[in-house]
Amino acid sequence: MTSTLWPTDTNVGEFSWRWTNAGGMVWEARGREAIIKTVEQAWDYLVIPNPKASSGPVIYWVNLELQHIDWRHVLQQHGSVKAWEWGSQGDMRNVATTAILGITGCAWAAAATGSVALYASDITGLWPSILPPAHLVLVERHRIVSTVAEGLRQMTGQPLPPLFKIVSGPSMTADIEGTLIIGVHGPGRVGAIVYDV
Amino acid sequence: MAGTLPADSKSWRERRDAGLSDSIMRRTIGNVTRRFSTGQRQVFTGYAEEILAREAAVMAKRHAIRDLDILLPLLRETVQAHGGQTYLAGDAKEAVAVVVNIAQTRGVQRVIKTKSMLTEEIELNKALQAVGLSVVETDLGEYIIQRAHETPSHILAPAAHKSRVQIETLFRDDACERGITPPTSDNAESLTLYARQRLRDEFLHADMGITGGNFAVAETGTVVLITNEGNADMVTTLPRILVSVVGIEKILDTWDALGTIIQQPAMNGIGQRLSSYTTFLSGPRRDGMVEGPDEWHLVLVDNGRTTLRGTEFEDVLSCIRCGACLNVCPVFRQVGGHAYGSVYTGPIGIVETPLLTDWTILPELPTVACTVCHACGEACPMEIDLPHHIIQLRQEKVRRHLVTSGVTRSYRWWAKLWATPGGYRRSLRLARWGQRLYLRQGKLHDAPGIAHGWFLSRNMPPIASETFHEWWLKNRKGGSS
Numbered sequence: 177m178t179s180t181l182w183p184t185d186t187n188v189g190e191f192s193w194r195w196t197n198a199g200g201m202v203w204e205a206r207g208r209e210a211i212i213k214t215v216e217q218a219w220d221y222l223v224i225p226n227p228k229a230s231s232g233p234v235i236y237w238v239n240l241e242l243q244h245i246d247w248r249h250v251l252q253q254h255g256s257v258k259a260w261e262w263g264s265q266g267d268m269r270n271v272a273t274t275a276i277l278g279i280t281g282c283a284w285a286a287a288a289t290g291s292v293a294l295y296a297s298d299i300t301g302l303w304p305s306i307l308p309p310a311h312l313v314l315v316e317r318h319r320i321v322s323t324v325a326e327g328l329r330q331m332t333g334q335p336l337p338p339l340f341k342i343v344s345g346p347s348m349t350a351d352i353e354g355t356l357i358i359g360v361h362g363p364g365r366v367g368a369i370v371y372d373v
Numbered sequence: 374m375a376g377t378l379p380a381d382s383k384s385w386r387e388r389r390d391a392g393l394s395d396s397i398m399r400r401t402i403g404n405v406t407r408r409f410s411t412g413q414r415q416v417f418t419g420y421a422e423e424i425l426a427r428e429a430a431v432m433a434k435r436h437a438i439r440d441l442d443i444l445l446p447l448l449r450e451t452v453q454a455h456g457g458q459t460y461l462a463g464d465a466k467e468a469v470a471v472v473v474n475i476a477q478t479r480g481v482q483r484v485i486k487t488k489s490m491l492t493e494e495i496e497l498n499k500a501l502q503a504v505g506l507s508v509v510e511t512d513l514g515e516y517i518i519q520r521a522h523e524t525p526s527h528i529l530a531p532a533a534h535k536s537r538v539q540i541e542t543l544f545r546d547d548a549c550e551r552g553i554t555p556p557t558s559d560n561a562e563s564l565t566l567y568a569r570q571r572l573r574d575e576f577l578h579a580d581m582g583i584t585g586g587n588f589a590v591a592e593t594g595t596v597v598l599i600t601n602e603g604n605a606d607m608v609t610t611l612p613r614i615l616v617s618v619v620g621i622e623k624i625l626d627t628w629d630a631l632g633t634i635i636q637q638p639a640m641n642g643i644g645q646r647l648s649s650y651t652t653f654l655s656g657p658r659r660d661g662m663v664e665g666p667d668e669w670h671l672v673l674v675d676n677g678r679t680t681l682r683g684t685e686f687e688d689v690l691s692c693i694r695c696g697a698c699l700n701v702c703p704v705f706r707q708v709g710g711h712a713y714g715s716v717y718t719g720p721i722g723i724v725e726t727p728l729l730t731d732w733t734i735l736p737e738l739p740t741v742a743c744t745v746c747h748a749c750g751e752a753c754p755m756e757i758d759l760p761h762h763i764i765q766l767r768q769e770k771v772r773r774h775l776v777t778s779g780v781t782r783s784y785r786w787w788a789k790l791w792a793t794p795g796g797y798r799r800s801l802r803l804a805r806w807g808q809r810l811y812l813r814q815g816k817l818h819d820a821p822g823i824a825h826g827w828f829l830s831r832n833m834p835p836i837a838s839e840t841f842h843e844w845w846l847k848n849r850k851g852g853s854s
Contacts, residue, residue: 263663268664269611269663273577288422289636289646289647290646291647296665297661297662298661298663301663301664302606303610306606306607307607323422324632324635324636324647325633328628328632329628336593336595336653337655338655338656338657338659339610339653339664341606342650342651343649343650344648344649344651345649346649347603347649348601348602348649349514349602350405351512351513351517351530351531351533352513352517352535352537352561352565353401353536353561354401354404354530357561357565360565360568360569361511361572361573361603362602362603362606362649362650363603
């Protein structure tokens with residue numbers, strides 16, 4: 177798969193192909209307005225099919241370069257009942273449990289496996305990626321490296337977070353007669369917006 | 374010191390026949406193993422980087438096992454430096470005692486678990502339940518077999534022997550016990566949705582999480598867990614106490630070594646480049662964070678593993694539990710996992726079960742459950758020489774007098790006869806004379822002694838009235854050999 181916006185960036189193309197192949201959806205966006213507009217498309221794909229779409233909040237955190245966007249406003253425009261930023265109030269666990277969508281940034285992504293890496297810290301959380309029924313990850317395109325091994329190498333020389341994870345697709349199982357079912361414990365719908373500010 | 378493993382008390386014959394007559398299990402295991410082994414072949418096609426990475430991973434595992442004396446203390450040091458607590462358990466009993474003590478001293482009532490072969494090996498659930506704790510497996514397949522009070526039939530697909538109808542019955546009983554809504558039908562989606570809702574409640578109310586570990590990196594003090602369901606992400610982040618029970622052979626020396634091996638379980642096990650979720654645990658929750666446990670305990674378990682070090686079987690400790698050897702094994706595909714009677718099944722189970730326990734359980738496995746077709750040796754990504762080890766174990770079994778004297782005598786007699794051309798000819802004459810007792814409608818229907826087993830499921834043509842050797846002797850020019 178070749179990237180529409182960055183046709184010479186092979187990492188973006190490979191990441192998109194692998195992420196889609198694993199059952200996720202990918203959108204591309206360049207610049208603030210395009211990112212906000214793309215979130216609307218992602219909302220239609222990730223949230224609208226959920227019969228409880230209008231009943232729950234959204235929980236989110238984004239990388240530094242997107243923090244200037246008023247995400248609460250954007251999400252409420254799309255139909256979110258309430259949008260909670262990670263760390264903005266005490267009971268993040270309860271918010272994440274009732275959320276209809278979790279939105280996260282990522283520390284890095286790997287093209288060869290279509291993966292994103294998320295670290296747990298006071299300002300970045302893992303629950304938005306696992307407790308809600310849908311997860312949208314915002315991937316800054318320069319954070320996409322070729323391989324997981326390369327991403328892991330980037331982490332050396334600094335203290336490791338006590339918890340971090342690599343996501344490479346939706347939650348799935350084939351434990352019942354070998355039938356593949358999406359969304360067993362974690363999100364059944366996952367999407368990625370690859371962006372460039 | 375030898376370890377202990379649970380063993381099925383039924384005889385091999387009973388276990389084998391139960392497997393062969395279980396049509397649901399055979400159909401599902403057949404489908405699953407074929408899909409996984411095809412996936413393994415396809416995922417490496419054109420993926421040169423990971424072919425090289427696999428070779429590097431083999432070296433990394435071999436080095437780590439060799440340097441275990443240095444790496445074990447290093448791992449404990451790095452984990453403790455991050456605020457974790459570590460324990461080294463010599464055997465299953467010690468490991469269980471450590472975990473039970475952690476639970477009891479911290480007022481734990483409800484425990485959730487990720488899939489872990491090691492906790493099956495040490496029978497941890499039984500011990501925790503014996504002291505009154507609720508223990509719930511959260512991997513869907515493990516949850517199903519826990520409800521059925523059974524053991525896994527495949528390393529990666531533990532409930533492969535259960536049908537949808539059987540699972541629906543289990544879930545309906547569970548719903549009835551708890552007074553909740555049962556699954557709406559026996560289709561896989563409804564059953565999975567029921568499990569999602571049922572287990573979500575367990576995730577949110579558990580006091581303690583227990584995980585295994587696919588890898589443990591000594592340099593950084595990190596335990597790595599690989600799942601497709603995402604249950605490990607919940608088990609590691611939601612309960613206040615977290616215990617990781619990890620075999621000492623899971624150690625890797627460096628973070629770089631982890632980079633070479635991290636994709637191998639998924640690639641070789643299920644034919645994916647990477648599982649949906651890879652979870653890295655390097656310490657308990659830090660100040661300012663809301664996710665993660667208050668306490669993290671790492672229990673490192675030996676249970677017979679160090680007895681393999683420095684022996685010709687040391688490479689067995691490199692196993693990454695991908696299940697590739699099971700998926701290609703013609704015996705496993707026919708009889709399924711339960712027939713082995715051990716936690717570890719398939720070719721790796723045949724080798725590990727007697728070695729870890731010093732032959733105290735299931736000594737029949739190397740002899741009865743392998744055709745020496747060598748498929749497992751070709752499939753193993755860690756280059757463990759399983760076929761050779763199985764033959765070595767057969768020899769060891771004879772040395773330890775674990776083979777009945779009748780069988781030993783039969784093979785000695787056979788070997789002696791076939792050691793010379795004259796002996797071979799005499800044996801044929803004897804067999805031709807003896808086969809008359811077992812001939813019906815031109816076919817052999819039985820044979821005495823060790824040959825009897827061959828005729829349980831097949832007939833054979835009789836020995837020719839004149840063999841090629843005999844014809845040649847009569848007809849070649851000159852008429853003599």
